[in-house]
Amino acid sequence: MALKLPIYMDNHATTPVDPRVVEAMLPYFTNQFGNAASRNHSFGWEAEQAVETAREQIAALIHASPKEIIFTSGATESDNLAIKGVAEMYREKGNHIITMAIEHKAVLDTCKRVEKYGYQVSYLPVNKEGLIDLEELRRAITPKTILISIMYANNEIGVLQPIEEIGRLAKEHKVLFHTDATQAVGKIPFDVEKFNVDLASLSAHKMYGPKGIGALYVRRRNPRVQVSPLIDGGGHERGMRSGTLNVPSIVGFGKACAIAREEMPQEMERLRGLRDRLLERLRAKLDEIYVNGSWERRLPNNLNVSFAYVEGESLLMGINDVAVSSGSACTSATLEPSYVLKALGVGEDLAHTSIRFGLGRFTTQEEVDYVVERVVETVSRLRELSPLYEMAKEGVDLKSMQWKTD
Amino acid sequence: MAYSDKVLDHYKNPRNVGSLPKDDPNVGTGLVGAPECGDVMKLQMRINPQTEVIEDAKFKTFGCGSAIASSSLATEWVKGRTVEEALTIKNTEIVKELNLPPVKIHCSVLAEDAIKAALADYRKKHGQEQPTASQPAPAPAD
Numbered sequence: 001m002a003l004k005l006p007i008y009m010d011n012h013a014t015t016p017v018d019p020r021v022v023e024a025m026l027p028y029f030t031n032q033f034g035n036a037a038s039r040n041h042s043f044g045w046e047a048e049q050a051v052e053t054a055r056e057q058i059a060a061l062i063h064a065s066p067k068e069i070i071f072t073s074g075a076t077e078s079d080n081l082a083i084k085g086v087a088e089m090y091r092e093k094g095n096h097i098i099t100m101a102i103e104h105k106a107v108l109d110t111c112k113r114v115e116k117y118g119y120q121v122s123y124l125p126v127n128k129e130g131l132i133d134l135e136e137l138r139r140a141i142t143p144k145t146i147l148i149s150i151m152y153a154n155n156e157i158g159v160l161q162p163i164e165e166i167g168r169l170a171k172e173h174k175v176l177f178h179t180d181a182t183q184a185v186g187k188i189p190f191d192v193e194k195f196n197v198d199l200a201s202l203s204a205h206k207m208y209g210p211k212g213i214g215a216l217y218v219r220r221r222n223p224r225v226q227v228s229p230l231i232d233g234g235g236h237e238r239g240m241r242s243g244t245l246n247v248p249s250i251v252g253f254g255k256a257c258a259i260a261r262e263e264m265p266q267e268m269e270r271l272r273g274l275r276d277r278l279l280e281r282l283r284a285k286l287d288e289i290y291v292n293g294s295w296e297r298r299l300p301n302n303l304n305v306s307f308a309y310v311e312g313e314s315l316l317m318g319i320n321d322v323a324v325s326s327g328s329a330c331t332s333a334t335l336e337p338s339y340v341l342k343a344l345g346v347g348e349d350l351a352h353t354s355i356r357f358g359l360g361r362f363t364t365q366e367e368v369d370y371v372v373e374r375v376v377e378t379v380s381r382l383r384e385l386s387p388l389y390e391m392a393k394e395g396v397d398l399k400s401m402q403w404k405t406d
Numbered sequence: 407m408a409y410s411d412k413v414l415d416h417y418k419n420p421r422n423v424g425s426l427p428k429d430d431p432n433v434g435t436g437l438v439g440a441p442e443c444g445d446v447m448k449l450q451m452r453i454n455p456q457t458e459v460i461e462d463a464k465f466k467t468f469g470c471g472s473a474i475a476s477s478s479l480a481t482e483w484v485k486g487r488t489v490e491e492a493l494t495i496k497n498t499e500i501v502k503e504l505n506l507p508p509v510k511i512h513c514s515v516l517a518e519d520a521i522k523a524a525l526a527d528y529r530k531k532h533g534q535e536q537p538t539a540s541q542p543a544p545a546p547a548d
Contacts, residue, residue, distance in 0.1 A: 311444055313470040317409070317417055328444060328470075337444070349441035385423055385474065387448035387466040388441060403440030 011360030054254025078201035085227025094144035129294035130159035157293035158302025167196030209256030213249035272300035318378030327354035410505035416475035434528025445469035449520035
């Protein structure tokens with residue numbers, strides 16, 4: 001089969017919509033266009049029925065009850081709703097929130113915002129594997145703590161936090177536990193009961209559904225959790241998120257969850273195999289490549305590696321028919337390399353050389369092999385061009401050099 | 407980000423890649439930038455001590471495409487010029503030639519610094535006065 005270029009290997013950024021999802025959505029743009037809140041005609045009933053089916057499909061994937069699913073515009077809104085909503089609702093109870101240094105910006109920036117409103121936030125560090133220390137978490141809990149917000153799978157390095165232990169700890173201390181499960185749901189098993197999760201952020205477009213739709217799981221019993229809304233209006237979604245429901249996207253989200261539930265075991269194995277093949281083949285041809293974050297506790301579709309002595313953006317430029325992303329500063333507007341890698345203690349020199357590969361449902365073995373070929377060729381060429389590689393080969397200790405920096 | 411055709415050309419076909427013997431008295435070496443900043447340029451020139459003409463130039467760069475292109479262009483520009491002439495090369499000329507966007511101007515600054523550092527190294531070897539190099543070449547620590 002001929003390889004189709006360019007190759008997409010950036011599935012942590014977004015995923016293509018599965019054709020089966022598109023097909024499920026289409027009728028809800030045209031014939032079944034009703035407003036799910038219209039109670040007095042068949043157009044409304046049909047829309048409402050479709051939404052409720054989707055709610056069941058999403059709930060089933062995470063072992064929740066359909067009533068615990070609150071639709072939002074995506075995981076960023078869900079993170080905002082969880083943190084700001086809990087902060088406001090439980091203000092009487094306390095003003096302390098615990099989160100982690102390598103959360104997505106949707107959590108970190110929301111925490112920064114509530115700090116301005118007088119809340120206190122603890123940002124737990126991670127070790128070089130990218131994992132928090134549970135003892136440190138235990139020590140951070142105070143009588144004023146109302147929320148622990150720790151993600152399940154990290155979006156850059158795919159590292160999985162010990163979510164079950166965190167959930168247990170939170171329950172023990174009667175602190176609410178929110179997890180940004182955006183990268184995990186639909187990829188690996190996620191169970192709100194088993195993990196004692198009280199709030200979870202989900203997004204459809206990371207799991208072969210459409211963009212612009214997500215959900216916040218909000219536990220209804222043991223304990224019954226409430227969040228103050230960010231958006232007021234018609235009282236949709238049990239008053240927690242007003243606004244006419246985006247029916248076609250919700251239908252698509254539901255279908256995406258149903259497919260994921262059905263196909264996850266085989267898909268996980270297939271992607272793990274391809275991902276391991278990618279790393280093995282790179283390692284066979286290139287020296288000095290370093291995996292960032294824990295290898296054992298990681299999403300099966302993620303590979304984040306540093307190619308020492310080759311700056312990330314120049315590597316991306318060389319593999320321009322392959323879509324991946326880099327933790328290099330040059331690919332960001334801030335000129336700072338990845339804060340996630342920095343939090344792991346990855347030196348800035350290596351952070352500049354990191355590449356994130358995100359494999360997905362439509363990734364093939366031919367694509368993996370082509371990517372290996374292109375990466376090997378480009379890294380080899382750029383190392384020939386790299387004064388650092390030359391110096392390292394001559395035995396110069398780059399760390400002890402006194403570099404002139406501004 | 408879109409790259410200009412000239413940046414792409416230098417990236418794909420970098421001119422004068424390589425190294426000159428750094429202990430040769432007629433070779434000046436400039437090493438500027440830092441791995442932590444994502445850019446390191448090594449620029450070397452072989453200078454005829456009689457005429458002070460730059461007879462050869464080589465570079466190696468760790469950095470983004472614009473950094474590679476800036477240093478590649480620098481080697482092209484210095485070859486055949488005298489030391490005095492090479493010292494007048496300004497980063498703004500590199501920006502203009504390569505159509506560098508504002509976020510990549512530092513790459514051109516680094517290339518100018520590399521030229522100055524290499525020439526300072528050459529002059530030091532010849533016991534001459536230092537030209538006004540803004541960034542002298544760093545030396546390995548013990």
